[in-house]
Amino acid sequence: MSRNPQLDSSGRLAHLLSIEGLPRETLVHVLDTARSFVSVTERDIKKVPLLRGKSVFNLFFEPSTRTRTTFEIAAKRLSADVINLNVGSSSQSKGETLLDTIANLSAMHADMFVVRHSQSGAPNLIARHVGPNIHVINAGDGRHAHPTQALLDMFTIRHYKHDFPGLRVAIVGDILHSRVARSQIHALTTLGVAEVRVIAPATLLPAAVTRLGVQVFTDMAKGLKDVDVVIMLRLQNERMSGELLPSAQEYFKNYGLSPEKLAHADSQAIVMHPGPMNRGVEIDSSVADGTQSVILPQVTFGIAVRMAVMSILAGQS
Amino acid sequence: MKTHIAGGRLVDPASGRDERADIFIDGSEIAAIGKAPAKFRAERTIDAQGLVVCPGLVDVAARLREPGLEYRATLESEAAAAAAGGVTSLACPPDTDPPLDEPGLVEMLKYRARNLNLVQVYPIGALTHALQGSKLTEMAELAEAGCVAFSQGDAPLPDPQMLLRCMQYAVTLGYSVWLRPQEISLSRGGVAHDGEVATRLGLQAVPAVAETIAVSTILLLARQTGARVHLCRLSGAESVDMVREAKASGLPVSCDISANHLHLTDIDIGDFDSEYNLVPPLRSSRDRDALRAGLADGTIDAICSDHTPVDDDAKQLPFAEAAAGATGLELLLPLTLKWADEAGIALVQALSCLTSAPARLLGIPAGSIVAGARADLCVYDPSQSWLVDATRFRSQGHNTPFAGYELRGRVLYTLLGGHIVYE
Numbered sequence: 001m002s003r004n005p006q007l008d009s010s011g012r013l014a015h016l017l018s019i020e021g022l023p024r025e026t027l028v029h030v031l032d033t034a035r036s037f038v039s040v041t042e043r044d045i046k047k048v049p050l051l052r053g054k055s056v057f058n059l060f061f062e063p064s065t066r067t068r069t070t071f072e073i074a075a076k077r078l079s080a081d082v083i084n085l086n087v088g089s090s091s092q093s094k095g096e097t098l099l100d101t102i103a104n105l106s107a108m109h110a111d112m113f114v115v116r117h118s119q120s121g122a123p124n125l126i127a128r129h130v131g132p133n134i135h136v137i138n139a140g141d142g143r144h145a146h147p148t149q150a151l152l153d154m155f156t157i158r159h160y161k162h163d164f165p166g167l168r169v170a171i172v173g174d175i176l177h178s179r180v181a182r183s184q185i186h187a188l189t190t191l192g193v194a195e196v197r198v199i200a201p202a203t204l205l206p207a208a209v210t211r212l213g214v215q216v217f218t219d220m221a222k223g224l225k226d227v228d229v230v231i232m233l234r235l236q237n238e239r240m241s242g243e244l245l246p247s248a249q250e251y252f253k254n255y256g257l258s259p260e261k262l263a264h265a266d267s268q269a270i271v272m273h274p275g276p277m278n279r280g281v282e283i284d285s286s287v288a289d290g291t292q293s294v295i296l297p298q299v300t301f302g303i304a305v306r307m308a309v310m311s312i313l314a315g316q317s
Numbered sequence: 318m319k320t321h322i323a324g325g326r327l328v329d330p331a332s333g334r335d336e337r338a339d340i341f342i343d344g345s346e347i348a349a350i351g352k353a354p355a356k357f358r359a360e361r362t363i364d365a366q367g368l369v370v371c372p373g374l375v376d377v378a379a380r381l382r383e384p385g386l387e388y389r390a391t392l393e394s395e396a397a398a399a400a401a402g403g404v405t406s407l408a409c410p411p412d413t414d415p416p417l418d419e420p421g422l423v424e425m426l427k428y429r430a431r432n433l434n435l436v437q438v439y440p441i442g443a444l445t446h447a448l449q450g451s452k453l454t455e456m457a458e459l460a461e462a463g464c465v466a467f468s469q470g471d472a473p474l475p476d477p478q479m480l481l482r483c484m485q486y487a488v489t490l491g492y493s494v495w496l497r498p499q500e501i502s503l504s505r506g507g508v509a510h511d512g513e514v515a516t517r518l519g520l521q522a523v524p525a526v527a528e529t530i531a532v533s534t535i536l537l538l539a540r541q542t543g544a545r546v547h548l549c550r551l552s553g554a555e556s557v558d559m560v561r562e563a564k565a566s567g568l569p570v571s572c573d574i575s576a577n578h579l580h581l582t583d584i585d586i587g588d589f590d591s592e593y594n595l596v597p598p599l600r601s602s603r604d605r606d607a608l609r610a611g612l613a614d615g616t617i618d619a620i621c622s623d624h625t626p627v628d629d630d631a632k633q634l635p636f637a638e639a640a641a642g643a644t645g646l647e648l649l650l651p652l653t654l655k656w657a658d659e660a661g662i663a664l665v666q667a668l669s670c671l672t673s674a675p676a677r678l679l680g681i682p683a684g685s686i687v688a689g690a691r692a693d694l695c696v697y698d699p700s701q702s703w704l705v706d707a708t709r710f711r712s713q714g715h716n717t718p719f720a721g722y723e724l725r726g727r728v729l730y731t732l733l734g735g736h737i738v739y740e
Contacts, residue, residue, distance in 0.1 A: 121589030143519030
């Protein structure tokens with residue numbers, strides 16, 4: 001790779017495509033900026049004029065409710081005009097290529113594209129072809145990356161645990177298919193977390209996962225021992241049909257986060273989940289709704305973090 | 318037409334010859350080497366001082382995209398690309414549209430190629446109907462029409478049973494079977510080597526074991542049936558070891574690799590660059606080094622271009638959706654020379670992988686310079702460096718992972734049957 005595709009020629013963040021390759025200072029800058037936006041979202045009038053007159057296009061080639069909604073709220077709180085395009089149901093199904101769609105929307109004077117796509121690398125392709133003043137935010141691509149999710153997770157961890165060095169973090173579940181896990185791993189290692197663990201059966205682990213700087217566990221009791229943060233991943237329904245896992249029941253028995261398994265973690269450990277949750281599959285309801293769960297605050301922080309990313313890309317923070 | 322190639326360095330891997338010698342061509346044949354025949358009056362003299370004169374290159378895998386895929390390339394454009402690359406004979410895989418499973422298609426292709434007269438085209442026939450892996454083709458008819466071997470292209474055979482039958486039938490008629498080893502159940506949907514790059518980029522993997530399991534199955538069945546098997550485009554280190562062992566035990570097996578895999582690894586994919594979406598996928602540097610070692614010790618017989626012209630639109634897609642392949646005819650020679658340079662391989666050995674060895678694999682009269690043979694020759698400047706600019710390719714495919722590379726070795730003349738087809 002000749003240069004980081006996310007940075008412009010002067011080293012400024014032009015797109016947010018992946019956590020990988022971003023320096024620690026950039027991540028910390030996003031988190032610090034997000035902190036200032038938390039107070040905005042708690043105010044009576046929840047708007048700031050940072051993106052007034054700018055057009056943000058939500059381009060979702062794959063369905064999403066939570067991510068699309070929080071991006072929309074974030075953009076509106078920054079006073080941007082938001083256009084939601086459910087592309088799966090329009091031009092692409094008429095045979096238009098991805099880059100033609102982008103060219104057409106660029107001609108409508110878009111300032112920012114928030115892109116979700118089923119193919120790894122689709123936002124990178126878009127970023128290579130947009131004009132110099134258009135910014136691309138990856139809202140999840142294939143199995144590759146989901147950087148804003150990882151950033152809001154880091155924000156949540158910092159909120160409850162104050163700093164990163166010294167922490168032990170375990171990510172549990174379908175690492176193989178998870179863009180969230182990949183981005184979390186890069187974010188955690190970049191921010192200097194002492195120990196990043198992944199816990200999963202071998203059928204849900206990518207081939208070279210140890211090369212990402214994580215320790216691999218296949219046993220929950222060992223993997224969760226003394227961790228400060230437990231991140232549970234969603235298990236997609238189609239993964240439970242027998243090819244990768246025999247059943248949801250057996251998965252829950254071995255890898256579902258129950259109070260008994262959580263007891264192996266540090267007593268002050270927090271429990272996170274990027275959502276949407278499968279109760280009784282990867283997480284027990286008593287844990288999801290329990291005192292250690294920070295799953296709903298994650299969603300709230302997600303708005304502030306996405307406001308921070310958009311304002312930084314627009315050169316306003 | 319009488320042509321005199323004067324003062325060049327003649328490199329003929331078939332005879333091991335590497336010396337300064339003139340070549341005298343009369344009509345379509347080499348009349349003499351060294352001394353002019355009596356009363357030879359050249360109508361054209363090519364000054365080859367400082368140049369290398371070698372047999373015209375023989376490429377065992379170049380897709381011409383005809384019939385059916387003319388929007389990607391035509392016989393005209395790709396034959397011109399071959400001539401510009403010093404390639405005078407090429408074998409084309411059967412994966413056209415429709416595939417080469419009917420004698421009429423093969424005859425038409427041969428006929429069109431003969432009329433163009435830029436390169437000798439040797440079609441490889443389909444092993445099974447429509448490459449679907451269920452019905453054997455009429456191999457005898459296809460061979461009569463001009464097919465030199467039989468293959469599935471990149472299409473899988475459904476199971477070892479069908480593979481066994483293909484081998485049994487081919488060996489009955491004395492044809493060789495060309496197979497690209499890949500176990501489909503381990504590779505379906507995959508686009509990248511199962512290493513760190515695929516893990517980081519979230520690309521679905523084609524594990525190396527998908528290739529080695531197939532190599533193992535093919536070698537076992539080849540031993541049982543006595544079929545002459547050629548393994549196409551090996552990519553993994555273990556595959557090379559298995560072929561080395563099989564050859565040592567006397568099995569008549571051969572293999573090739575693409576010039577791309579001689580130089581590139583999965584790291585080159587970088588930021589999802591679809592020019593590096595190749596079949597088989599680029600593997601690790603350990604695998605690449607094993608391919609180089611296999612070439613050096615003769616385990617791997619030939620280097621091919623695996624020429625696959627793709628239209629620009631088909632590359633401008635997310636990595637896994639982009640069409641795989643690279644155009645390669647015009648880079649085959651310089652990429653081979655680059656390897657020879659880097660690995661300290663003698664020129665005569667390096668060029669054997671492009672001339673005598675592939676000619677032997679195809680069983681065609683090409684790849685050597687002897688008096689009385691067809692004058693298929695390549696004359697190149699070994700010292701000229703040039704920058705790869707895909708827009709200047711003769712090929713209709715401008716897709717190359719080597720754009721911007723500085724390569725050494727430039728073809729100056731290509732002669733086909735004594736005729737200058739490129740200069």
